[in-house]
Every structure is written in structure tokens, then in C-alpha cells.
Amino acid sequence: MAEMHAVRDPLWKHIYIPQKLYEACFTREFLRLSNIKQLGPTYMVYPGATHTRASHSFGVYHIANRLLDNLLHKGASQWVTKTGCASFRAAALFHDLGHFPYTHSLKELPLLDHEQLTGTIILNNLSKYITESGGNPEQTAQIVDTSILTDNEETLFFRKLLSGVLDPDKLDYLNRDAFFCGVPYGIQDTDFVLSTIIPDKQRGIVISSASILSVENLLFSKYLMYRAVYWHKTVRIATAMMKKTLYTALQNEIIQPKELYTLDDQGLYGLLENKEYFEELECADAVKQRKIYSVLYEISFSPANSFHTKLEKLDFRYMSEIQLAQIIGCKPYQILIDIPERVSFESDLWIKDENTVFSQSSTVFTSDTVSSFTAKLRKVRCAIDPGFISFASETDIINLKKLIEDFFSMQYT
Numbered sequence: 001m002a003e004m005h006a007v008r009d010p011l012w013k014h015i016y017i018p019q020k021l022y023e024a025c026f027t028r029e030f031l032r033l034s035n036i037k038q039l040g041p042t043y044m045v046y047p048g049a050t051h052t053r054a055s056h057s058f059g060v061y062h063i064a065n066r067l068l069d070n071l072l073h074k075g076a077s078q079w080v081t082k083t084g085c086a087s088f089r090a091a092a093l094f095h096d097l098g099h100f101p102y103t104h105s106l107k108e109l110p111l112l113d114h115e116q117l118t119g120t121i122i123l124n125n126l127s128k129y130i131t132e133s134g135g136n137p138e139q140t141a142q143i144v145d146t147s148i149l150t151d152n153e154e155t156l157f158f159r160k161l162l163s164g165v166l167d168p169d170k171l172d173y174l175n176r177d178a179f180f181c182g183v184p185y186g187i188q189d190t191d192f193v194l195s196t197i198i199p200d201k202q203r204g205i206v207i208s209s210a211s212i213l214s215v216e217n218l219l220f221s222k223y224l225m226y227r228a229v230y231w232h233k234t235v236r237i238a239t240a241m242m243k244k245t246l247y248t249a250l251q252n253e254i255i256q257p258k259e260l261y262t263l264d265d266q267g268l269y270g271l272l273e274n275k276e277y278f279e280e281l282e283c284a285d286a287v288k289q290r291k292i293y294s295v296l297y298e299i300s301f302s303p304a305n306s307f308h309t310k311l312e313k314l315d316f317r318y319m320s321e322i323q324l325a326q327i328i329g330c331k332p333y334q335i336l337i338d339i340p341e342r343v344s345f346e347s348d349l350w351i352k353d354e355n356t357v358f359s360q361s362s363t364v365f366t367s368d369t370v371s372s373f374t375a376k377l378r379k380v381r382c383a384i385d386p387g388f389i390s391f392a393s394e395t396d397i398i399n400l401k402k403l404i405e406d407f408f409s410m411q412y413t
Helices: 019-026 028-035 040-044 053-073 082-094 114-125 127-132 137-144 153-162 168-181 190-196 209-230 233-251 265-273 281-288 306-311 314-328 367-377 394-412
Strands: 004-009 013-018 198-200 204-206 294-300 335-338 379-384
Touching: 004 019, 004 053, 013 019, 013 053, 019 028, 019 082, 019 127, 028 053, 028 265, 040 233, 053 082, 053 153, 053 168, 053 190, 082 114, 082 127, 082 137, 082 153, 114 127, 114 137, 127 137, 137 153, 153 168, 153 204, 168 190, 168 209, 190 209, 209 367, 233 281, 233 294, 233 314, 233 335, 233 379, 265 281, 294 394, 306 314, 314 335, 314 394, 379 394
Parallel strands: none
Antiparallel strands: 004 013, 198 204, 294 379, 335 379
């Protein structure tokens, strides 16, 4: 314990980190995470949601450490090494080092995956801290960045632990996000989950039928958190507004991708403010002032609707916004179309005593049930700058909504 440092966390209380690993938390690369909100613009809906990527990283380390201890006592010690365990713990703590600012506003943009950026940071900036704490920097990078090819069985085992159905990342962010948003939906019985997981050299972890309820709770919690928090209408539109600004800036080479990789939330605004003016900057400025666009049209996503599926591509979405702007008489930056990315509620966890995967086990969460979650959640929305309709009459708004609805119907037919 003399070589451990205690971090006080509101969710997990004391988190003990090896001193050498803790020293890495004062590097510029890790400190950046303290200035990136875990949930981006969600604080506009839930004021308490100002927790950061750094606090989440400590939580993931804590859960990963507890998970590993349990697995070692159940037999995983037969195929893992002390160096591998230290590398895994470092991977858990540093897994988000390459994460972009402003939550998922940069998703879909032509940028490197944040896992690749994390792997590069680990190798270039944190090697000595990982080595001094007993780990291997190369293995740590490989655990996080799955694009790095490896046939090392131990590394592949740790990859499955860090990213899976009952992984430390989900167990922390669901609990943490629910805690800070003040909602009950994401709460997991973490102690029970960790105590019932069984190590498996090939699959990472497996569970018994007695633990099925823990997976059911996680899947339903994830669904509820997406419905109430992650895909809340205001959160989606604010994120889409920032994405619109960044997409335009990248397309017109006003911003280069490498300029975004080392920024935090405020740094992102600072970068935009120092660029030459372009109209889509108004979207980012409106988000900063909490002037979120008004939703005038909403429809459930349908995979049978060819227009909906085309809108999943950001380039097509942007061109559709230009067409719609011409129809209703506004500037392209004043209107946006938002569609959530595909998200999986599937589980391929192996149920050991039933000798089958979760979806075919005794659970009520069949494949059809789980797939219906996404169908209920995904909404295609069209929103407009409130300044454009500030002086519009009720009749004008009705006519505007009709124009938008007709546009979506016409594109499909």
C-alpha cells in the first residue's frame, strides 16, 4: 500500500493506483482528459453531467483491477503474466487518451480512430511510466488499439476483457453517467457482476445461467440511458450542430485533422474562433450560447426507407441539408438533419452451463427483442435555427413543417 496512491472518487470511493502509474496522470496527455466532459453538451439537459473523461478513466481502471483480481483467483493466473496484468491495468487507465473533445461531435468525420491515437500516445509519451509500473508499453498499446495486429494469446485475452459486453468501460460509464445526471437508469449491480464472471482463455469471459440477469440489466440500462440521456433530443441536436461546423471546416481545409487530436473542449472553441469566418461557425457559436436549433420534423428510422439509409452517410446528409435549405429559403447552416449512428444491443457472451450464446439462452432478451431496442430509439430529426423562425406566425410554422415533411416523403418515393 505504501507504493499505491489513493484517488478519491464520488462513485467508487477510494481507487488505489500504483505510484508510478499515478505519476502519468500529471502528464499533459492525461490532464487534457480533465477538460473534456464525458457527455459533451448533456449538461444542457442534466446540469450535473459535467464529469470528465479523466474521472471516467479512473473508474475504468478501478473496475478493471477488480475484474482482473477476480479472474486471477478463478484460474486466469494459469495463462497471464505479471507483466501482462500490469499492461492491462495501464490500458484501462489510459484507454481514452486519444479521445476527441466534445464527446461524439467528431464521430463520422474523416479522422483517425481515437483508439489508434491512444496507442500512439502510449508508445510516444507514456512508455516509461508503464515500464516503471511493471507493464509493457507495446502490449498496453496493443490491448487498446485493436488495429495493431498481434497473435499473442495473452494480449488477445486482455483485449476481450477491456472491450466486451460486461467490460470495465460500460460498468463505469453507465453507473457514472447515471450518478451525475441524477437518473436511476444506468445503475448496475457491479459487485454481483464481477463476482460471477468466469475467465476463459479464448473468449475472455463467460458466465453461468445464474448471471444472465446481470446481462439483462446491463442491456436494458443501456437502452434506457440512450433513450433518456445519450440520445436525448437536445443532446443530439447540439452535437449535430458542432459536427456540422467541423465537417464544413474539414471539407474546406479550414481545419486540418491533426489540429483536432490534442484539443480539449475549450481548445476546440478556441481553434474555431481563430479561424477565418465561414457561415457554419454560427452553429458552434450557437451551441456555446445554448441556442439549440428547434426540431420541426421527427420520424422513426426505417431500414426499409432508402432515403433514411442514405442519410447515414454524412456527405449525403450535408447535400440533403443544402437542398432542403433551398426549398424553405434559409441558409444551409441554418438547418440540419440528424440521425443517430448504429448502436448494438447484442450480446455474444457464452453461457457455460447452457452451452450457448446469450441470445439463444434462457433469457427473455432474444435477438428480435434486442434488435427492436434500436428500432424504437433511432429518430431522424430535422432542426432549424430558431432565429430563422423567430418572427414566423403559427401558420408559417405549420407550412414550414409541411415543406420539410414533403421533402422527406418525396426523397423516399
